[in-house]
Amino acid sequence: MAVAAFRGLLNGEHCGDKRMERKPSGKRRVFVQTETGCVLAMELDRSDNAHTVKRKLQLALDIPTEERSLIYGDTVFKNDLSSVRNDSPLLLTRNFMHRSSSTPCLSPTGKDLQPRDQSGPIEILGYSSHFSRTKQLVKEIVMAMKNGVDPIPVHSGLGGAYYFRNCQGENVAIVKPTDEEPYAPNNPKGFVGKALGQPGLKRSVRVGETGFREVAAYLLDYDHFADVPCTALVKVTHTIFNINDGVNGNKNQERKQVSKIASLQQFIPHNFDASDHGTSSFPVAAVHRIGILDIRILNTDRHAGNLLVRKFNGTGSFGQVELVPIDHGLCLPENLEDPYFEWIHWPQASIPFSEDELDYINHLDPFRDSEMLRMELPMIREACLRVLILCTIFLKEAAAFGLCLAEIGEMMSREFRGHEEEPSELELICIKARRLLGESKMLCNDVKEGDTQEFHFSTDYGEQEFDSTLDMEEKLATKSFKCSRAENSRDSLFRVNESTEEEEEVESERNVIAVRVDGSGDSVRYRSPSFSRLPTLLKNMSISERSWQHEGRMKKSGYLGGASSGNRSVNEQVPASTSFVKLGDMKEEEWVQFLDHFQKFLYRAFMNSKSGQKQKQRLGTSCRF
Numbered sequence: 001m002a003v004a005a006f007r008g009l010l011n012g013e014h015c016g017d018k019r020m021e022r023k024p025s026g027k028r029r030v031f032v033q034t035e036t037g038c039v040l041a042m043e044l045d046r047s048d049n050a051h052t053v054k055r056k057l058q059l060a061l062d063i064p065t066e067e068r069s070l071i072y073g074d075t076v077f078k079n080d081l082s083s084v085r086n087d088s089p090l091l092l093t094r095n096f097m098h099r100s101s102s103t104p105c106l107s108p109t110g111k112d113l114q115p116r117d118q119s120g121p122i123e124i125l126g127y128s129s130h131f132s133r134t135k136q137l138v139k140e141i142v143m144a145m146k147n148g149v150d151p152i153p154v155h156s157g158l159g160g161a162y163y164f165r166n167c168q169g170e171n172v173a174i175v176k177p178t179d180e181e182p183y184a185p186n187n188p189k190g191f192v193g194k195a196l197g198q199p200g201l202k203r204s205v206r207v208g209e210t211g212f213r214e215v216a217a218y219l220l221d222y223d224h225f226a227d228v229p230c231t232a233l234v235k236v237t238h239t240i241f242n243i244n245d246g247v248n249g250n251k252n253q254e255r256k257q258v259s260k261i262a263s264l265q266q267f268i269p270h271n272f273d274a275s276d277h278g279t280s281s282f283p284v285a286a287v288h289r290i291g292i293l294d295i296r297i298l299n300t301d302r303h304a305g306n307l308l309v310r311k312f313n314g315t316g317s318f319g320q321v322e323l324v325p326i327d328h329g330l331c332l333p334e335n336l337e338d339p340y341f342e343w344i345h346w347p348q349a350s351i352p353f354s355e356d357e358l359d360y361i362n363h364l365d366p367f368r369d370s371e372m373l374r375m376e377l378p379m380i381r382e383a384c385l386r387v388l389i390l391c392t393i394f395l396k397e398a399a400a401f402g403l404c405l406a407e408i409g410e411m412m413s414r415e416f417r418g419h420e421e422e423p424s425e426l427e428l429i430c431i432k433a434r435r436l437l438g439e440s441k442m443l444c445n446d447v448k449e450g451d452t453q454e455f456h457f458s459t460d461y462g463e464q465e466f467d468s469t470l471d472m473e474e475k476l477a478t479k480s481f482k483c484s485r486a487e488n489s490r491d492s493l494f495r496v497n498e499s500t501e502e503e504e505e506v507e508s509e510r511n512v513i514a515v516r517v518d519g520s521g522d523s524v525r526y527r528s529p530s531f532s533r534l535p536t537l538l539k540n541m542s543i544s545e546r547s548w549q550h551e552g553r554m555k556k557s558g559y560l561g562g563a564s565s566g567n568r569s570v571n572e573q574v575p576a577s578t579s580f581v582k583l584g585d586m587k588e589e590e591w592v593q594f595l596d597h598f599q600k601f602l603y604r605a606f607m608n609s610k611s612g613q614k615q616k617q618r619l620g621t622s623c624r625f
């Protein structure tokens with residue numbers, strides 16, 4: 001009966017076929033994933049809305065749906081589904097987010113395994129021309145499966161992963177289902193206890209959301225600069241996958257065809273990983289290129305095991321090797337986090353960037369990158385895109401200033417004093433920029449209705465209204481502000497600029513980078529902050545010595561003690577990672593203004609970093625076990 005509800009709603013388009021964004025009939029196929037990982041392909045009619053879809057799901061899966069919502073990244077669908085694109089993975093999740101993390105999400109009795117749908121065994125979710133290599137891989141894998149060559153589980157790592165093979169039995173891809181990640185409901189290695197969408201191994205990366213990050217890293221790696229293997233998001237159906245049963249997270253021994261949303265990455269034959277090999281033979285260019293990527297995406301998990309080492313031409317002659325970066329599931333966190341850069345103390349990272357590398361960095365455009373990701377991976381959260389923008393600006397300015405990879409990595413990494421974690425230089429700059437944003441907002445809010453649209457205030461008179469903690473350079477930076485209310489903006493777009501000559505010059509370099517249509521249908525134009533120049537106003541100001549300490553005094557005690565079998569309590573084992581700076585909670589106009597402030601503080605911070613470099617104490621926060 002459940003299957004009947006879907007008759008005619010599913011189709012079997014082959015993964016290699018050219019798929020249109022929306023079929024002429026107005027029908028779209030979506031993949032709905034429940035919190036327990038179960039995936040169902042559905043075809044939506046023009047008339048379908050969130051209620052009708054939930055009703056169909058209830059019938060098909062025999063699960064209650066009243067207290068649940070359909071979500072897609074940041075979007076919660078109340079009713080209208082017209083913005084959902086063909087082949088989107090939607091998540092059906094409970095409305096209340098105060099689920100006890102000690103109570104594993106209920107996967108009642110294995111009953112909610114989805115009925116067989118008619119889509120192909122592997123479907124690529126996305127249309128990018130970048131996935132042409134992946135399409136080829138998928139064809140090879142499907143052919144092999146038809147010939148009885150099945151995938152095999154990967155035993156290393158914390159998450160569920162499977163090598164998919166070609167007809168010759170060679171590994172050609174590694175597939176990681178999103179519901180088998182560490183702590184996800186169907187993790188096969190005993191690390192269970194959370195529902196999809198809850199904070200995961202890193203608090204700023206939700207359970208079930210590492211797959212699209214792997215794809216994002218691949219898509220951002222323009223011209224295969226860092227050599228990230230081709231990666232796509234897929235819906236894949238096989239009996240090999242793991243399903244846990246009931247509240248205990250025990251493995252369901254019954255092998256059935258199940259569909260999963262997963263990342264599929266090209267398998268790269270290799271000789272070692274970087275933890276098994278002396279680092280001195282690693283080419284400077286490879287380390288730089290991987291480091292540049294890691295900085296852009298704020299990789300929190302670049303441990304040595306995530307760098308595959310391939311002997312050059314397979315012979316190893318002259319000790320030459322190639323490095324291939326893998327496992328980007330913990331990049332682009334939703335907040336600034338402590339990154340983990342294994343390369344930070346390798347000598348190669350202290351060698352200045354080459355001209356080619358500087359040229360590549362110079363041509364990076366974080367706003368174009370975030371637009372591209374929004375198009376290719378619509379489920380990506382805005383907060384992650386802001387991290388990408390911020391870190392790319394930081395990289396561009398730092399490289400233009402003359403910092404090397406190691407120095408940039410140092411500035412992004414947190415320090416440990418005693419057992420206390422302190423914000424990184426990058427986070428300190430953001431804290432200052434946010435404080436300044438708060439102060440300028442307060443001042444702008446003081447303007448009464450009916451006042452002129454343009455007004456001035458001076459430091460002398462504004463000072464009393466500032467937070468007493470505002471330090472010297474912030475006071476100077478806020479000196480003589482001119483707040484102008486952007487005209488025609490329904491959502492009160494404010495721009496705060498210094499009324500200095502430098503400001504005039506900088507202002508003239510700014511371009512409109514995006515036109516956003518707000519809820520009222522009005523368009524709001526955003527400017528791109530200048531990358532090439534820092535306002536000279538702040539060059540002589542000092543960023544105060546780091547005095548700020550996290551009030552909670554979080555102790556960093558590392559992650560899990562081991563990776564053997566047996567279920568683990570999430571509460572005991574989720575790391576206490578701190579968020580010093582949030583980027584996602586700013587409104588669009590605040591974010592633009594924040595970026596302006598952020599850039600103004602960079603120059604001095606770079607000067608300080610050059611003059612006072614000291615070795616930081618790090619405990620290491622990668623997720624390698």
Ligand SMILES: Nc1ncnc2c1ncn2[C@@H]1O[C@H](COP(=O)(O)OP(=O)(O)OP(=O)(O)O)[C@@H](O)[C@H]1O
Nearest residue numbers: 156157158159174229265266267268326327623624
């Ligand atoms: N593209 C690839 N090509 C070849 N081997 C790979 C590839 N990706 C992963 N592997 C292998 O699979 C193993 C597990 O993969 P991966 O590290 O991505 O999983 P994980 O569960 O995220 O691991 P970890 O817990 O170490 O971060 C790796 O140790 C590596 O040997």
